[in-house]
Amino acid sequence: xxxxxxxxxxxxxxxxxxxxxxxxxxxxxxxxPFALMISSSFMNEQEIVREGYKLLPKEVSFKAxxxxxxxxxxxxxxxxVTIFITVVGTVLGLFMMSMAGFVLNRKDxxxxxxFSFLIYFTTLFSGGLIPTYILMVKHLHLKDSLFAMILPGxxxxxxxxxxxxxxxxxxxxxxxxxxxxxxxxxxIYWRIFIPLAVPSLATIGLFxxxxxxxxxxxxxxxxxxxxxxxxxxxxxxxxxxxNLGALINSGAVIxxxxxxxxxxxxxxxxxxxxxxxLLYPFVQRYxxxxxxxxxxxx
Amino acid sequence: xxxxxxxxRNIVREVMKNKVLFLMLLPVLLYFLIFHYAxxxxxxxxxxDYNLNKGIFGSDFIGLKNFEFLVQNGDxxxxxxxxxxxxxxxxxxxxxxxxxxxxxxxxxxxxxxxKVSQSVILLPNFISMVIVGVFAYxxxxxxxxxxxxxLAGAGLDRYEFYSDPGIWKYIIVAFKIWAGTGxxxxxxxxxxxxxxxxxxxxxxMDGATTWQRIRYMTLPILKPTFILLLLFxxxxxxxxxxxxxxxxxxxxxxLYPQTDIIDTYVFRSLVGQFxxxxxxxxxFYQSLFGLILVLVVNFIVRxxxxxxxxx
Numbered sequence: 356x357x358x359x360x361x362x363x364x365x366x367x368x369x370x371x372x373x374x375x376x377x378x379x380x381x382x383x384x385x386x387x388p389f390a391l392m393i394s395s396s397f398m399n400e401q402e403i404v405r406e407g408y409k410l411l412p413k414e415v416s417f418k419a420x421x422x423x424x425x426x427x428x429x430x431x432x433x434x435x436v437t438i439f440i441t442v443v444g445t446v447l448g449l450f451m452m453s454m455a456g457f458v459l460n461r462k463d464x465x466x467x468x469x470f471s472f473l474i475y476f477t478t479l480f481s482g483g484l485i486p487t488y489i490l491m492v493k494h495l496h497l498k499d500s501l502f503a504m505i506l507p508g509x510x511x512x513x514x515x516x517x518x519x520x521x522x523x524x525x526x527x528x529x530x531x532x533x534x535x536x537x538x539x540x541x542x543i544y545w546r547i548f549i550p551l552a553v554p555s556l557a558t559i560g561l562f563x564x565x566x567x568x569x570x571x572x573x574x575x576x577x578x579x580x581x582x583x584x585x586x587x588x589x590x591x592x593x594x595x596x597x598n599l600g601a602l603i604n605s606g607a608v609i610x611x612x613x614x615x616x617x618x619x620x621x622x623x624x625x626x627x628x629x630x631x632x633l634l635y636p637f638v639q640r641y642x643x644x645x646x647x648x649x650x651x652x653x
Numbered sequence: 654x655x656x657x658x659x660x661x662r663n664i665v666r667e668v669m670k671n672k673v674l675f676l677m678l679l680p681v682l683l684y685f686l687i688f689h690y691a692x693x694x695x696x697x698x699x700x701x702d703y704n705l706n707k708g709i710f711g712s713d714f715i716g717l718k719n720f721e722f723l724v725q726n727g728d729x730x731x732x733x734x735x736x737x738x739x740x741x742x743x744x745x746x747x748x749x750x751x752x753x754x755x756x757x758x759x760x761x762x763x764x765x766x767x768k769v770s771q772s773v774i775l776l777p778n779f780i781s782m783v784i785v786g787v788f789a790y791x792x793x794x795x796x797x798x799x800x801x802x803x804l805a806g807a808g809l810d811r812y813e814f815y816s817d818p819g820i821w822k823y824i825i826v827a828f829k830i831w832a833g834t835g836x837x838x839x840x841x842x843x844x845x846x847x848x849x850x851x852x853x854x855x856x857x858m859d860g861a862t863t864w865q866r867i868r869y870m871t872l873p874i875l876k877p878t879f880i881l882l883l884l885f886x887x888x889x890x891x892x893x894x895x896x897x898x899x900x901x902x903x904x905x906x907x908l909y910p911q912t913d914i915i916d917t918y919v920f921r922s923l924v925g926q927f928x929x930x931x932x933x934x935x936x937f938y939q940s941l942f943g944l945i946l947v948l949v950v951n952f953i954v955r956x957x958x959x960x961x962x963x964x
């Protein structure tokens with residue numbers, strides 16, 4: 356008897372030991388690129404040119420940030436564009452999706468299965484990038500319009516079904532008593548369901564907002580004017596550019612020769628990810644709920 | 654005929670009765686009709702010689718010529734092969750690593766450690782792939798990348814990552830795993846924590862070792878989730894992670910032979926060579942076979958576990 360307990364303990368100790376070590380190692384791997392990006396953004400340009408990006412630079416320099424914040428109207432534009440599409444897209448999307456979720460959950464709504472399938476089918480088959488592009492540009496005339504970055508991703512099939520499932524949890528009796536009191540459908544939705552659905556709205560809203568914040572693809576496809584580039588696309592162009600002078604404020608008084616090119620790239624990346632990393636600890640649990648519920652099937 | 658009329662009248666009556674409900678559904682319906690259903694007929698562009706002025710339906714019909722060309726020049730085979738191989742590796746390796754980490758997380762007891770490490774591992778899931786591209790630049794570029802800094806510091810030669818297509822296979826897979834482990838791990842962890850605690854207790858009482866418990870209890874319980882995720886993953890095996898590939902590889906054509914997937918090919922045909930019909934042909938091929946794959950997978954899932962089938 357005693358022997359088995361000892362054996363047990365050593366076995367579980369080994370498993371525990373391996374687990375702690377590997378999880379710690381992988382967590383460090385996950386953090387490493389962020390740490391390298393942040394430290395690189397504070398590096399002195401000469402040190403980068405001479406020796407390269409480092410985790411622990413010899414000296415700390417704020418030049419990249421002062422240069423960026425002092426001169427770049429384009430960065431400010433990009434921030435404004437991203438904030439605009441994030442706010443408008445998320446609010447619009449939540450409104451549309453919660454109404455749809457409400458209707459599709461109503462058992463007295465006759466065609467709900469048909470409409471659900473209509474929505475679902477779009478996840479199985481798509482017309483493809485090129486017909487989409489032709490539609491967006493030739494027929495909807497959305498080229499160079501901020502709505503080209505809002506509308507294509509404003510609602511999602513899975514989010515609608517997630518919404519519908521959340522609404523399922525709200526008891527029918529609530530809705531029945533409201534009908535008896537003479538409340539109309541929209542009133543019931545707005546006054547009763549929305550307040551009760553706040554946690555689910557928060558979850559889906561956060562996913563949606565994250566999607567818009569990270570948007571670059573439609574910006575790359577449809578935006579022509581540099582002042583309409585979203586933050587991530589602005590960053591992508593900056594990293595791929597060797598001559599940053601053109602991307603920083605054009606009429607600026609800066610001498611392009613001593614532009615801290617390499618640290619500016621990383622500083623822009625830090626400014627583009629910053630809000631996510633800062634908000635992450637507070638909103639993380641909503642994401643986890645969304646992930647686990649979403650994974651269990653819509 | 655009369656039946657159709659009757660059905661039509663029923664719909665009208667239904668709409669009149671539930672005006673408000675239909676109005677509330679309308680915005681979402683319009684979205685799907687415009688941005689999804691209106692696009693579908695446009696897939697016809699794959700069968701024409703697209704002319705910008707004549708439009709999709711005015712251009713000359715050329716049948717399967719676009720497809721023939723793609724098969725003959727070997728492009729279709731190459732990008733299909735790459736897409737399939739990458740996705741198989743992503744799926745197999747990704748799921749295994751996610752399961753291993755989920756089990757390890759469930760075995761440790763420190764609550765604070767658990768919470769923090771979980772958050773940290775999930776973090777890469779939330780950043781844009783553009784940032785991942787920045788990370789790659791930060792680590793791998795020739796003149797100032799972290800690895801070359803280390804190599805140079807150790808007195809070794811710098812390595813030109815951006816002109817070696819072979820190495821990017823591993824870098825792409827590494828970043829995919831890096832970004833996706835947290836998500837899958839949490840899904841599997843939720844399944845493990847769903848296991849009745851009494852069962853573990855009983856196993857402990859019966860003198861099962863930790864290894865036995867993992868081998869004979871945890872793994873079998875994860876098996877259905879694993880098979881399902883794998884199967885549904887197979888359904889999407891022709892869909893490429895455009896975000897990841899484009900941000901890592903970009904327009905560096907030296908790397909294409911081993912890193913070009915269907916989605917990057919279609920994208921290039923749109924922005925680069927402006928060969929709409931050729932790109933659309935590839936896109937249509939991807940959508941069609943993707944649909945068939947999902948139907949097949951769903952059929953299999955319904956056979957083995959009806960409750961988990963999608964439809």
